[in-house]
Amino acid sequence: MYDIVKDAVEARDFRKVKEIFSKLEEADIADLMQGFHDNKEVDTKDITLLFRLLPKDTAAEVFTYMESDMKELLINSFTDTELEEVIDNLFIDDTVDLIEEMPANVVQRILDASDPQSRRQINMILKYPEDSAGSMMTTEFIYMKRHMSVGETLQKIRSLGMVKETVYTIYITEADRKLIGVLSILDLLTSDDDEELGNIMDPNVITVETTEDREVVASQFAKYDYVALPVVDNENRIVGIVTFDDAMDVIEEEVTEDFAHMAAVEPSEESYFKTPVFIHAKNRIMWLLVLMLSSTISSVIIGHYEAAFATVPLLVASIPTLTGTGGNCGSQTSTMVIRGMSLGEIELKDFFKVIFKEFRISVIVAIILGAVNFARICIQYHSDPQVTKLAICVSLAIVAAVIMSKLIGCILPMAAKAVKIDPALMAAPFISTIVDASTTLVFFNIALLVFHIRI
Amino acid sequence: MYDIVKDAVEARDFRKVKEIFSKLEEADIADLMQGFHDNKEVDTKDITLLFRLLPKDTAAEVFTYMESDMKELLINSFTDTELEEVIDNLFIDDTVDLIEEMPANVVQRILDASDPQSRRQINMILKYPEDSAGSMMTTEFIYMKRHMSVGETLQKIRSLGMVKETVYTIYITEADRKLIGVLSILDLLTSDDDEELGNIMDPNVITVETTEDREVVASQFAKYDYVALPVVDNENRIVGIVTFDDAMDVIEEEVTEDFAHMAAVEPSEESYFKTPVFIHAKNRIMWLLVLMLSSTISSVIIGHYEAAFATVPLLVASIPTLTGTGGNCGSQTSTMVIRGMSLGEIELKDFFKVIFKEFRISVIVAIILGAVNFARICIQYHSDPQVTKLAICVSLAIVAAVIMSKLIGCILPMAAKAVKIDPALMAAPFISTIVDASTTLVFFNIALLVFHIRI
Numbered sequence: 001m002y003d004i005v006k007d008a009v010e011a012r013d014f015r016k017v018k019e020i021f022s023k024l025e026e027a028d029i030a031d032l033m034q035g036f037h038d039n040k041e042v043d044t045k046d047i048t049l050l051f052r053l054l055p056k057d058t059a060a061e062v063f064t065y066m067e068s069d070m071k072e073l074l075i076n077s078f079t080d081t082e083l084e085e086v087i088d089n090l091f092i093d094d095t096v097d098l099i100e101e102m103p104a105n106v107v108q109r110i111l112d113a114s115d116p117q118s119r120r121q122i123n124m125i126l127k128y129p130e131d132s133a134g135s136m137m138t139t140e141f142i143y144m145k146r147h148m149s150v151g152e153t154l155q156k157i158r159s160l161g162m163v164k165e166t167v168y169t170i171y172i173t174e175a176d177r178k179l180i181g182v183l184s185i186l187d188l189l190t191s192d193d194d195e196e197l198g199n200i201m202d203p204n205v206i207t208v209e210t211t212e213d214r215e216v217v218a219s220q221f222a223k224y225d226y227v228a229l230p231v232v233d234n235e236n237r238i239v240g241i242v243t244f245d246d247a248m249d250v251i252e253e254e255v256t257e258d259f260a261h262m263a264a265v266e267p268s269e270e271s272y273f274k275t276p277v278f279i280h281a282k283n284r285i286m287w288l289l290v291l292m293l294s295s296t297i298s299s300v301i302i303g304h305y306e307a308a309f310a311t312v313p314l315l316v317a318s319i320p321t322l323t324g325t326g327g328n329c330g331s332q333t334s335t336m337v338i339r340g341m342s343l344g345e346i347e348l349k350d351f352f353k354v355i356f357k358e359f360r361i362s363v364i365v366a367i368i369l370g371a372v373n374f375a376r377i378c379i380q381y382h383s384d385p386q387v388t389k390l391a392i393c394v395s396l397a398i399v400a401a402v403i404m405s406k407l408i409g410c411i412l413p414m415a416a417k418a419v420k421i422d423p424a425l426m427a428a429p430f431i432s433t434i435v436d437a438s439t440t441l442v443f444f445n446i447a448l449l450v451f452h453i454r455i
Numbered sequence: 456m457y458d459i460v461k462d463a464v465e466a467r468d469f470r471k472v473k474e475i476f477s478k479l480e481e482a483d484i485a486d487l488m489q490g491f492h493d494n495k496e497v498d499t500k501d502i503t504l505l506f507r508l509l510p511k512d513t514a515a516e517v518f519t520y521m522e523s524d525m526k527e528l529l530i531n532s533f534t535d536t537e538l539e540e541v542i543d544n545l546f547i548d549d550t551v552d553l554i555e556e557m558p559a560n561v562v563q564r565i566l567d568a569s570d571p572q573s574r575r576q577i578n579m580i581l582k583y584p585e586d587s588a589g590s591m592m593t594t595e596f597i598y599m600k601r602h603m604s605v606g607e608t609l610q611k612i613r614s615l616g617m618v619k620e621t622v623y624t625i626y627i628t629e630a631d632r633k634l635i636g637v638l639s640i641l642d643l644l645t646s647d648d649d650e651e652l653g654n655i656m657d658p659n660v661i662t663v664e665t666t667e668d669r670e671v672v673a674s675q676f677a678k679y680d681y682v683a684l685p686v687v688d689n690e691n692r693i694v695g696i697v698t699f700d701d702a703m704d705v706i707e708e709e710v711t712e713d714f715a716h717m718a719a720v721e722p723s724e725e726s727y728f729k730t731p732v733f734i735h736a737k738n739r740i741m742w743l744l745v746l747m748l749s750s751t752i753s754s755v756i757i758g759h760y761e762a763a764f765a766t767v768p769l770l771v772a773s774i775p776t777l778t779g780t781g782g783n784c785g786s787q788t789s790t791m792v793i794r795g796m797s798l799g800e801i802e803l804k805d806f807f808k809v810i811f812k813e814f815r816i817s818v819i820v821a822i823i824l825g826a827v828n829f830a831r832i833c834i835q836y837h838s839d840p841q842v843t844k845l846a847i848c849v850s851l852a853i854v855a856a857v858i859m860s861k862l863i864g865c866i867l868p869m870a871a872k873a874v875k876i877d878p879a880l881m882a883a884p885f886i887s888t889i890v891d892a893s894t895t896l897v898f899f900n901i902a903l904l905v906f907h908i909r910i
């Protein structure tokens with residue numbers, strides 16, 4: 001498909017392109033044009049031309065599926081009239097997203113191209129804090145008064161030509177837009193024409209407040225399986241709705257942020273390839289520096305016990321096994337706890353329950369790992385006269401490392417949550433650094449005892 | 456709310472419970488009862504009693520929101536008639552999920568309680584491979600012939616009393632259920648009564664095949680923002696639909712699986728607290744053992760260079776810094792690549808593009824880390840006569856470790872994907888183990904050169 005369109009563009013056969021476009025989904029047309037741009041295979045002017053081939057209502061939707069750089073490029077090539085047409089066909093929440101992405105001079109053109117009513121709504125949404133329900137809602141929804149009849153409502157929907165995002169649920173309000181119930185389109189369709197909406201509506205409504213965190217909003221979707229949630233102000237007046245596709249986007253973004261934090265990377269707004277090398281390096285270097293410098297603690301500890309490994313050099317060879325195993329145990333636990341918290345399975349009040357559970361797990365794991373390690377050392381160094389002492393020493397240290405690291409791995413993320421730091425920041429790399437230091441400390445102290453070394 | 460209901464149950468005031476239930480969402484009622492059960496605060500018999508207080512249509516929905524153990528408990532306490540009522544009100548896909556969760560004796564009771572038509576559909580869905588589109592679809596959807604009029608269709612919807620999951624989109628078929636178009640309820644409502652469906656339908660339909668992987672299906676939802684996707688067989692006959700809420704569940708499960716794999720844990724089907732301590736330990740021990748035993752390679756390498764650190768004991772103190780930094784760099788890259796692949800941003804054909812990008816990032820990062828580390832050692836060990844040599848040696852090793860680990864961190868997950876292993880398995884812990892060994896090897900070889908040591 002990609003190559004067919006490319007060839008058609010090169011042959012200037014725009015009739016063919018138009019025909020192909022008419023059979024594609026909007027998201028796919030956007031993908032196609034984005035690809036042409038990213039791979040620099042089609043001239044910028046021709047891409048603008050391709051966009052102009054689209055029917056007006058399709059164009060706006062294709063536009064929303066594009067990435068920021070393409071959007072900016074297109075807006076800059078639009079005449080004022082063209083821009084107005086696109087903006088006119090965008091949903092309010094998409095216009096707001098656009099404004100948040102674009103540089104200041106482009107924003108001014110977008111606002112100029114919006115009609116006064118939309119501009120008022122855009123400004124209202126922009127005023128809500130970033131990451132709040134208010135900032136992710138759309139103001140396009142259907143609300144009706146409770147005393148309207150089913151027939152009148154159907155008539156009104158028919159005459160207004162509603163947009164698809166909003167038509168599945170009708171919000172029932174009384175004076176001042178106060179939300180008193182919801183009605184699915186199904187109930188509307190299967191009721192008698194002269195029934196009043198107030199009698200068939202569901203008076204139990206799940207709402208979110210404008211100030212609610214968008215992560216909480218997204219989790220409500222996962223819980224209740226709704227297509228849309230109404231957003232209300234503090235006096236229960238409906239001001240907008242959040243739709244499930246925006247909730248899916250938030251879930252995806254939040255998860256991506258968690259992944260990044262857990263790998264000690266500052267999250268990036270853009271995709272992997274769109275982020276320049278320097279920004280990638282900048283997002284990664286800070287944490288690497290912190291972790292590298294904090295590993296100095298381990299090196300000081302090791303330096304302190306020089307006498308120990310000068311006497312028994314084989315002790316050194318066991319350091320990677322100990323710190324590696326401790327790090328892995330810690331990362332297992334912290335990941336389970338962090339994921340459990342973001343799914344809402346683990347809450348702060350479960351603090352001691354989690355610690356007790358991880359303690360029991362760590363004891364089982366520690367005993368098995370200690371025993372296997374004991375056997376491994378006995379086999380590997382069987383010719384060494386001090387093999388038994390070494391095996392005892394390393395295995396005891398493994399047991400201690402496993403239990404310590406599993407406890408640290410559950411305490412730190414929960415403590416972070418308690419003081420409102422992102423628990424994902426307390427993941428594997430951070431915990432490994434702490435576990436490395438404490439494991440070496442415990443290890444050499446056990447060694448001093450077992451081998452009767454004095455320092 | 457929780458305590459009010461609990462008190463009411465203890466006071467045997469079931470009228471009050473019933474009143475509270477009537478104001479709650481089904482998901483919340485299920486949560487409440489699950490809580491009573493999990494905390495053993497309410498007797499099992501009383502929980503069954505609570506369930507019987509629910510109106511029949513609510514009961515089935517509450518049932519679907521419960522966890523397996525509660526479902527099993529309830530089914531065992533149901534009479535055959537009660538079971539039939541619940542099963543009757545379940546959507547086919549929920550019944551299938553139930554059958555997949557329950558032990559064999561319970562499954563037989565469920566199948567007996569289903570009417571013959573549902574049983575046929577259940578058996579059909581059960582035949583599709585696990586994790587395929589066929590296994591996650593529901594067979595309850597609306598399809599109409601192309602020559603029907605809008606008015607007839609509205610009439611039919613009204614008389615059938617459609618279920619909410621399916622009413623938003625109408626699928627248009629010709630003979631043999633062959634799918635030829637879709638029509639949103641919006642277009643239906645805003646069209647003239649005597650218009651033919653074939654004239655107003657959208658003939659471009661995005662479909663998924665029954666055999667398609669459920670992860671691919673979920674990504675289609677994220678891409679196209681649809682409420683439902685039709686599932687077709689290999690002759691384009693519509694056999695079911697997948698709804699967005701099931702797609703959201705799949706995304707959540709897949710992400711949880713990725714998190715688990717990346718922390719070297721076998722994923723669990725149940726939530727954190729529902730999984731017993733022994734299962735948690737079992738899910739974690741295997742990888743820990745493999746990684747612990749493979750760290751023997753590092754210990755052999757270190758043992759081999761005993762002469763080096765016997766001459767310059769300070770070398771040992773730098774091992775944690777080196778392996779730690781290498782591990783963190785590797786985990787940053789592998790996480791970015793794994794996440795990029797699961798979002799579809801990075802594909803296999805980008806192999807060399809990714810390697811080149813990570814190489815450039817790693818050079819920037821390596822130079823900064825090497826320089827800072829050089830300074831750190833000069834300050835920390837300024838009194839040692841060999842401080843410059845040590846600083847050169849460790850910093851060069853850092854540079855090598857960063858570049859190596861970033862390259863390993865992008866090559867391994869992509870290679871895993873190429874041979875159809877879950878890339879998430881090639882994450883931090885696995886990469887650290889490889890990086891640890893290669894870093895120590897490089898480090899000691901640099902040391903031999905710089906300090907002119909012979910082994």
